[in-house]
Amino acid sequence: MTLSDKIKQELREKGQFPYGKRDRAYQSIDGQPGIRDMNHRYDVINFPKSFDGETVIDFGCSVGAICIEAKRRGAKRVVGLDLKQPISVAKGLAEELDLDIEFYEFDIDKGLLALKQLIGLDTFDHVFALSIWAHCDETILAQMINYYTDKICWFEGHNATTYGDTKSKMDIELEKLLDLPYHEYIGETSDRSVRQNYKISRSNRIDMTRKDEFVYFSGDVYDTVIEANHDYENKKPGGNHLIDTNSYRDGKYNFNGKFSCFLGDSNSSEGIKLISYDPSVTNLSDKKEIVERIFRIQSKLSEAGFSSKPLEIIDCHDSNTFYYGIKMENLKGKFVQPSEEWIQELVDFCKQNNLSREGWDIRKDCVPKNCIEVDGKVYLVDIDYRWTDAI
Ligand SMILES: C[S@@+](CC[C@H](N)C(=O)[O-])C[C@H]1O[C@@H](n2cnc3c(N)ncnc32)[C@H](O)[C@@H]1O
Numbered sequence: 251m252t253l254s255d256k257i258k259q260e261l262r263e264k265g266q267f268p269y270g271k272r273d274r275a276y277q278s279i280d281g282q283p284g285i286r287d288m289n290h291r292y293d294v295i296n297f298p299k300s301f302d303g304e305t306v307i308d309f310g311c312s313v314g315a316i317c318i319e320a321k322r323r324g325a326k327r328v329v330g331l332d333l334k335q336p337i338s339v340a341k342g343l344a345e346e347l348d349l350d351i352e353f354y355e356f357d358i359d360k361g362l363l364a365l366k367q368l369i370g371l372d373t374f375d376h377v378f379a380l381s382i383w384a385h386c387d388e389t390i391l392a393q394m395i396n397y398y399t400d401k402i403c404w405f406e407g408h409n410a411t412t413y414g415d416t417k418s419k420m421d422i423e424l425e426k427l428l429d430l431p432y433h434e435y436i437g438e439t440s441d442r443s444v445r446q447n448y449k450i451s452r453s454n455r456i457d458m459t460r461k462d463e464f465v466y467f468s469g470d471v472y473d474t475v476i477e478a479n480h481d482y483e484n485k486k487p488g489g490n491h492l493i494d495t496n497s498y499r500d501g502k503y504n505f506n507g508k509f510s511c512f513l514g515d516s517n518s519s520e521g522i523k524l525i526s527y528d529p530s531v532t533n534l535s536d537k538k539e540i541v542e543r544i545f546r547i548q549s550k551l552s553e554a555g556f557s558s559k560p561l562e563i564i565d566c567h568d569s570n571t572f573y574y575g576i577k578m579e580n581l582k583g584k585f586v587q588p589s590e591e592w593i594q595e596l597v598d599f600c601k602q603n604n605l606s607r608e609g610w611d612i613r614k615d616c617v618p619k620n621c622i623e624v625d626g627k628v629y630l631v632d633i634d635y636r637w638t639d640a641i
Contacts, residue, residue: 252280252281253280253281253282253343253346254346256342257339257342257343257346258282260338260339260342261274261275261279261282261313261339261343262274262275264335264336264338264339265277265284265312265313265335265336265339266285267285267312267336269335272285275312275313275339276312276313276336277312277313277314277315278315279313279314279315279318279343284315285442286381286441286442287441287442288315288316288319290439290440290441291380291406291439291441292319294436294437294438294439294447295404295406295436295437295439295447295449296436296569297319298323298376298570298571299323299570300323300324300532300570300571301320301321301323301324301325301375301376302323302324302325302532302533302534303324303325303326303532303533303534303535303536304320304324304325304326304375304376304534304572305325305326305327305328305372305373305374305375305376305400306320306321306325306327306328306329306374306375306376306377306378307328307329307330307331307369307374307376307377307378307398308328308329308330308331308377308378308380309331309358309377309378309379309382309391309394309395310331310332310358310379310380310381310382310385310386311330311331311332311336311337311340311353311378312332312336312340313336313339313340313343314330314336314339314340314343314344314351314353316330316378316380317329317330317340317344317351317353318343318344318347318349318351320376321349321350321351322349324532325376327352327372327374328350328351328352329351329352329353329354329369329374330351330352330353330354331353331354331356331358331365332353332355332356333355333357334355337353337354337355338355340353341353352369354368354369356368357386358382358386358387358390358391358394359386359387359390361390361393362390362393362394362397365394366397373397373398373399373400374398374399374400375400375401375402375534375572376401376402376403376404377395377398377399377402377403377404378403378404379391379395379403379404379405379406380404380405380406381406381407381408381445383405383407383408384408384413384415388423388427389427392427392428395428395430396428396429396430399430399450399451399452400452401451401452401453401565401567401572402449402450402451402452402453402567403428403430403448403449403450403451404447404448404449405424405447405448405449405450406439406445406446406447406448407420407445407446407447408443408445409442409443409444409445410443410444411443415445415446416446417435417446420446420448421433421435424448424450428450430450430451430452431451431452432450432451432452432453432454432455433448433450434448434449434450434451434455435447435448436448436449451567452565453564453565453566453567453572454522454564454565454566454567454575455566455567455568456513456522456524456566456567456568456575509525509526509632509634509635509636510523510524510525510526510632510633510634511523511524511526512524512578512631518580519579519580520561520577520578520579520580521577521578521579521580522564522566522575522576522577522578523560523575523576523577523578524566524573524575525540525541525544525573525574525575525576525634525635526634526635527540527573527635528635532571534572537572537573537574538563538574540635541563541573541574541575541576542563543635543637543638543639544560544576544633544634544635544637545560545563545576546639547605547633547637547638547639548560548576548578548633550603550605550639551599551605551630551633552579554599555627556595556596556599556629556630557629557630557631557633558578558579558580558581558622558629558631559578559579560576560577560578560579561576561577561578561579562576562577563575563576563577564576564577581622581624581629581631582624583622583623583624583625583629584622584623586618586621586622586623586628587616587617587618587621588616588621588628588630589628592616592628593613593616596612596616596630597612597613600612603639603640604639604640605637605638605639605640606637606638607636607637607638608636608637608638609636610636615630615632616630619632620632
């Protein structure tokens with residue numbers, strides 16, 4: 251849909267920053283030029299292809315390009331805040347494009363309390379704070395980011411010449427101002443001077459983009475590595491287990507199955523189980539429902555001694571999406587074929603408790619790649635989204 255001449259004119263006249271000094275809006279949008287090339291920025295920061303079911307807020311949203319793009323990509327709730335002129339243009343754009351976005355005229359310096367009164371207390375999956383911190387009180391902005399960020403804050407600085415926003419300064423300042431534990435530097439935008447970009451998050455970044463490869467645990471960031479892909483066929487029972495010499499490099503190991511994988515550490519009593527989702531499931535709340543179901547089933551099985559103990563559901567993200575993992579008891583044993591007697595007990599227990607595996611006999615899961623023996627006790631570890639319970 252092409253924009254009307256009226257809105258194009260408003261973009262040119264009221265969408266500028268600084269106001270009255272340019273011949274075009276600050277942000278490019280729908281073919282209209284801007285001082286900032288939004289497509290370049292989306293490329294650099296790897297702007298998510300989908301925001302399906304997620305929530306987004308943009309501090310200093312200008313004419314609303316980020317909000318509009320997030321809404322178009324499926325976001326559930328989108329809020330944009332800026333001063334009078336750009337917000338009037340953003341509202342006009344949303345109306346013309348028929349997008350349900352909450353744009354508010356709001357001066358960030360009014361503080362967190364005023365903002366809570368305006369937009370409510372709900373936090374957001376994505377918080378954007380791009381090229382804004384020099385234009386408002388940075389401590390107040392930081393309080394807002396700290397409060398409203400549920401998962402990720404996307405942060406862009408200003409240029410180094412005028413504002414001194416070098417990477418080393420930003421590293422220190424952001425660490426000081428924000429209470430989000432994970433800092434990931436994502437590169438420079440260069441459409442208007444050079445600016446540093448960060449993804450600062452509460453959730454673990456676990457990169458599962460190559461799900462059919464192994465993942466490698468290094469500190470807080472998990473990365474896919476090809477060289478870890480050893481073939482253990484005939485050496486270890488079933489599947490792709492990283493449980494030999496190389497897997498203990500740095501004490502980390504994992505098991506990567508088609509429907510779930512487990513990231514562990516030989517020194518730790520806990521590991522993280524990641525669940526692959528049915529590809530049709532993209533919505534965050536659907537993913538949550540599935541992981542809660544797996545947690546419930548795993549808890550039931552663990553209480554009865556058939557499986558390892560799930561501890562808590564944790565937020566994760568990779569460069570494309572958010573998802574959930576389960577922090578689990580880390581079983582350190584060996585893979586075994588359970589006895590017929592053990593299998594029968596498990597099958598009976600599942601029947602009594604209405605637990606089943608869609609289109610599959612639970613017995614068929616009782617093979618060495620899914621079963622670990624520790625101190626003479628056997629545990630089934632491979633519980634994935636195909637398991638159902640009666641709730
Ligand atoms: C450099 S532009 C960045 C716009 C947008 N975040 C982006 O990166 O494309 C700064 C924006 O912050 C807005 N702004 C400046 N001071 C503000 C304040 N105190 N409260 C809210 N917005 C403010 C301006 O109106 C302008 O739209």
